[in-house]
Amino acid sequence: xxxxxxxxxxxKTVDVDAAIVDLDGTMVDTIxxxxxxxxxxxxxxxxxxxxxxxxxxxxxxxxxHLLRSVLAHVLQHAGHPQAERDAAxxxxxxxxxxxxxxxxxxxxxxxxxxxxxxxxxxxxxxxxGLRLACVTNKPMAFTVPLLAAKGLEGLFEQVxxxxxxxxxxxxxxxxxxxxxxxxxxxxxxxxxxxxxxxxQAARAAGCPVVLVSYGYNHGQPIHGVDADGFVDSLVQLQxxxxxx
Numbered sequence: 584x585x586x587x588x589x590x591x592x593x594x595k596t597v598d599v600d601a602a603i604v605d606l607d608g609t610m611v612d613t614i615x616x617x618x619x620x621x622x623x624x625x626x627x628x629x630x631x632x633x634x635x636x637x638x639x640x641x642x643x644x645x646x647x648h649l650l651r652s653v654l655a656h657v658l659q660h661a662g663h664p665q666a667e668r669d670a671a672x673x674x675x676x677x678x679x680x681x682x683x684x685x686x687x688x689x690x691x692x693x694x695x696x697x698x699x700x701x702x703x704x705x706x707x708x709x710x711x712g713l714r715l716a717c718v719t720n721k722p723m724a725f726t727v728p729l730l731a732a733k734g735l736e737g738l739f740e741q742v743x744x745x746x747x748x749x750x751x752x753x754x755x756x757x758x759x760x761x762x763x764x765x766x767x768x769x770x771x772x773x774x775x776x777x778x779x780x781x782x783q784a785a786r787a788a789g790c791p792v793v794l795v796s797y798g799y800n801h802g803q804p805i806h807g808v809d810a811d812g813f814v815d816s817l818v819q820l821q822x823x824x825x826x827x
């Protein structure tokens with residue numbers, strides 16, 4: 584089917600057969616889950632707590648990147664010099680990862696909420712004949728239970744996490760492998776995300792990309808990212824489809 588991308592950006596119409604959808608910041612606001620698991624992990628390590636506002640800017644590049652960023656931030660604010668901080672992050676990381684995973688599994692979904700319009704918007708895509716896949720940098724052990732807890736798992740033919748492939752977004756590998764699994768060409772597979780990670784992966788894979796305006800994007804303005812369109816809610820995709 585044809586999709587005409589939203590107004591406010593370069594208008595173009597492309598044929599699409601499927602959509603790949605990001606999870607954190609696109610479908611579910613999970614900052615509360617991240618912040619709670621990190622708070623408990625830092626307490627276990629006897630380190631100071633970190634505000635959720637700081638965590639938000641670190642989300643999106645996988646668990647390893649998140650935890651290393653958290654540890655570096657906490658140690659920096661505790662006054663550790665650069666060389667000492669880097670060594671401390673390396674030393675603390677294995678225990679931090681183990682404690683974080685322990686806590687995240689326990690609270691997964693309890694401090695998060697589905698964004699308004701997500702279920703309706705994705706159902707509209709399915710009703711329009713698009714095949715859907717979820718691709719996230721979140722580990723599969725966290726991804727599948729979260730989708731189930733939020734009633735979203737039945738919308739997707741394929742679900743892939745940050746540990747499903749050797750490389751994560753913004754590398755194009757997860758998108759290309761998902762296109763293979765769906766049997767759809769990248770040029771006809773729409774990427775829906777909330778950050779430069781998603782856009783960069785889509786561009787490198789050759790997928791068209793639409794970004795939501797309400798996600799995380801590492802604390803940077805989303806409209807500065809190279810994308811084919813932007814929406815304030817996935818429900819707006821119904822209007823996009825109606826134009827085609």
